[in-house]
Amino acid sequence: xxxxxxxxxxxxxxxxxxxxxxxxxxxxxxxxxxxxxxxxxxxxxxxxxxxxxxxxxxxxxxxxxxxxxxxxxxxxxxxxxxxxxxxxxxxxxxxxxxxxxxxxxxxxxxxxxxxxxxxxxxxxxxxxxxxxxxxxxxxxxxxxxxxxxxxxxxxxxxxxxxxxxxxxxxxxxxxxxxxxxxxxxxxxxxxxxxxxxxxxxxxxxxxxxxxxxxxxxxxxxxxxxxxxxxxxxxxxxxxxxxxxxxxxxxxxxxxxxxxxxxxxxxxxxxxxxxxxxxxxxxxxxxxxxxxxxxxxxxxxxxxxxxxxxxxxxxxxxxxxxxxxxxxxxxxxxxxxxxxxxxxxxxxxxxxxxxxxxxxxxxxxxxxxxxxxxxxxxxxxxxxxxxxxxxxxxxxxxxxxxxxxxxxxxxxxxxxxxxxxxxxxxxxxxxxxxxxxxxxxxxxxxxxxxxxxxxxxxxxxxxxxxxxxxxxxxxxxxxxxxxxxxxxxxxxxxxxxxxxxxxxxxxxxxxxxxxxxxxxxxxxxxxxxxxxxxxxxxxxxxxxxxxxxxxxxxxxxxxxxxxxxxxxxxxxxxxxxxxxxxxxxxxxxxxxxxxxxxxxxxxxxxxxxxxxxxxxxxxxxxxxxxxxxxxxxxxxxxxxxxxxxxxxxxxxxxx
Numbered sequence: 001x002x003x004x005x006x007x008x009x010x011x012x013x014x015x016x017x018x019x020x021x022x023x024x025x026x027x028x029x030x031x032x033x034x035x036x037x038x039x040x041x042x043x044x045x046x047x048x049x050x051x052x053x054x055x056x057x058x059x060x061x062x063x064x065x066x067x068x069x070x071x072x073x074x075x076x077x078x079x080x081x082x083x084x085x086x087x088x089x090x091x092x093x094x095x096x097x098x099x100x101x102x103x104x105x106x107x108x109x110x111x112x113x114x115x116x117x118x119x120x121x122x123x124x125x126x127x128x129x130x131x132x133x134x135x136x137x138x139x140x141x142x143x144x145x146x147x148x149x150x151x152x153x154x155x156x157x158x159x160x161x162x163x164x165x166x167x168x169x170x171x172x173x174x175x176x177x178x179x180x181x182x183x184x185x186x187x188x189x190x191x192x193x194x195x196x197x198x199x200x201x202x203x204x205x206x207x208x209x210x211x212x213x214x215x216x217x218x219x220x221x222x223x224x225x226x227x228x229x230x231x232x233x234x235x236x237x238x239x240x241x242x243x244x245x246x247x248x249x250x251x252x253x254x255x256x257x258x259x260x261x262x263x264x265x266x267x268x269x270x271x272x273x274x275x276x277x278x279x280x281x282x283x284x285x286x287x288x289x290x291x292x293x294x295x296x297x298x299x300x301x302x303x304x305x306x307x308x309x310x311x312x313x314x315x316x317x318x319x320x321x322x323x324x325x326x327x328x329x330x331x332x333x334x335x336x337x338x339x340x341x342x343x344x345x346x347x348x349x350x351x352x353x354x355x356x357x358x359x360x361x362x363x364x365x366x367x368x369x370x371x372x373x374x375x376x377x378x379x380x381x382x383x384x385x386x387x388x389x390x391x392x393x394x395x396x397x398x399x400x401x402x403x404x405x406x407x408x409x410x411x412x413x414x415x416x417x418x419x420x421x422x423x424x425x426x427x428x429x430x431x432x433x434x435x436x437x438x439x440x441x442x443x444x445x446x447x448x449x450x451x452x453x454x455x456x457x458x459x460x461x462x463x464x465x466x467x468x469x470x471x472x473x474x475x476x477x478x479x480x481x482x483x484x485x486x487x488x489x490x491x492x493x494x495x496x497x498x499x500x501x502x503x504x505x506x507x508x509x510x511x512x513x514x515x516x517x518x519x520x521x522x523x524x525x526x527x528x529x530x531x532x533x534x535x536x537x538x539x540x541x542x543x544x545x546x547x548x549x550x551x552x553x554x555x556x557x558x559x560x561x562x563x564x565x566x567x568x569x570x571x572x573x574x575x576x577x578x579x580x581x582x583x584x585x586x587x588x589x590x591x592x593x594x595x596x597x598x599x600x601x602x603x604x605x606x607x608x609x610x611x612x613x614x615x616x617x618x619x620x621x622x623x624x625x626x627x628x629x630x631x632x633x634x635x636x637x638x639x640x641x642x643x644x645x646x647x648x649x650x651x652x653x654x
Contacts, residue, residue, distance in 0.1 A: 016063030152372035223306020249310030289445030350394035569629030
């Protein structure tokens with residue numbers, strides 16, 4: 001295709017889009033009048049379309065093939081549609097516009113739209129339409145910046161960048177009542193004192209603060225257990241002063257931000273926890289939620305995979321394959337805007353399991369991303385130029401705000417928090433942990449905070465009040481079981497597996513009426529950390545269970561003959577323990593116990609429940625998966641009768 005033409009500022013500009021203008025003036029005549037329209041959603045948000053360009057079908061085809069960025073915004077499906085329209089009707093034209101939803105003056109989530117339409121105005125609008133998520137920016141100080149967000153500030157070390165954080169913090173402290181709810185929480189045992197004036201060197205000091213001075217917390221990726229961290233043998237050195245230049249770059253950058261916004265103390269897990277003192281490590285893990293919720297700000301190193309990378313490195317001033325277009329302001333004055341495809345970066349910090357609770361429990365986040373600096377608190381979200389990200393902490397803004405607000409509001413209802421907890425665990429298990437032993441520990445602060453609203457019993461990642469429904473989890477892919485030498489959680493807990501977890505959550509009305517939880521207990525490793533690591537746990541359920549020999553096939557179906565009827569069930573194993581590894585494995589016969597928990601009213605009234613296997617002690621069972629069945633509608637009545645013939649029994653699962 002060759003090199004794309006660029007203008008003097010480095011933006012795309014070619015013969016096909018050289019006449020394009022983003023026209024925001026209220027007065028638009030002719031055919032474009034159909035594109036310059038305003039409508040309102042049910043939520044009261046305003047939807048606006050600004051016309052950009054009109055081309056003939058042949059002109060649009062040539063522009064796309066020549067690599068015009070404006071036309072190629074709409075992806076590979078556009079060209080076949082243009083070819084088809086050119087053959088079918090010659091009187092069609094291509095209209096390009098910018099659309100956005102806005103709750104006020106500033107655009108929110110803009111997108112480019114392209115409509116292939118016939119020229120006569122009586123023809124139905126939008127016969128062929130294409131939409132593409134788009135970013136639209138105004139240069140700093142331009143007239144367009146009154147209506148359009150400015151280009152993101154690419155220099156995170158600049159004075160304007162620090163002033164952005166200062167202004168957001170001051171506004172939040174003075175005007176956001178929701179963000180300043182004080183709680184009698186435990187204060188950090190240690191902080192880094194960033195005032196190096198007394199030493200004459202640029203050093204930081206590990207200290208036990210007097211009183212409760214404001215401090216920042218750091219959320220970041222370690223990237224391996226390397227570099228300095230506080231231990232029994234190094235605590236005296238840390239208290240005497242650590243040379244800032246010898247600390248990982250991410251910590252150096254966090255110190256720079258703190259000093260720049262006027263904070264004199266910083267909490268960093270690597271330096272403020274004594275890592276080889278088990279009592280201290282356990283105690284600090286238990287107060288993790290208190291630390292992040294009390295931090296004046298939490299600095300998030302969103303773009304750094306390791307602590308050595310830092311997060312203040314310069315960013316691109318604008319994205320590749322972007323174009324700068326003239327902009328007619330609503331007042332009629334001329335300006336310019338930049339349009340480029342929306343880039344939703346998957347920030348590396350959001351792939352780490354530990355950082356989820358750090359983000360959700362913080363009252364204020366200062367997020368240094370791959371492309372821009374963002375501020376988010378419990379009241380507002382802002383970006384230092386550009387549009388706030390839709391998925392700042394990996395969750396959508398709606399999901400993260402909903403969960404954060406719910407766990408901070410003690411009066412929230414159980415039936416709202418329980419479903420949110422399930423969604424949270426789904427997201428959490430998509431993230432990575434360096435050690436499987438952290439599976440419960442790295443979400444323990446969220447569980448503890450959620451229980452301030454729930455007042456429920458927390459059992460290895462599952463809530464006692466919703467236990468029968470939450471037991472019906474299953475791995476998204478075959479999970480990896482906990483190694484024999486390390487105990488993580490009982491087999492009935494999702495935490496016992498490594499990997500992403502999904503859920504079938506039955507309605508309360510679908511739970512079998514006679515099934516009952518007799519007892520359920522877990523044994524924490526430390527009594528001071530009841531939400532953290534476990535050393536044991538068991539669950540006893542009274543229900544109608546069926547044990548028998550089931551024939552497994554390579555489609556994960558289980559078949560068994562009972563009372564002259566062949567029953568078939570769908571089996572979803574937890575691990576690859578039953579994976580077929582050769583021809584001889586096909587149609588194996590294994591003894592299983594099925595424990596139905598619920599009946600799916602929408603799917604042939606089939607049963608759903610746990611697949612168990614008896615342990616060697618002949619008294620307890622372990623979970624190995626879940627089942628659905630019987631798969632044939634006519635068998636449901638017979639299966640129900642067999643269940644009732646078997647009677648109730650107590651099943652203990654470990």
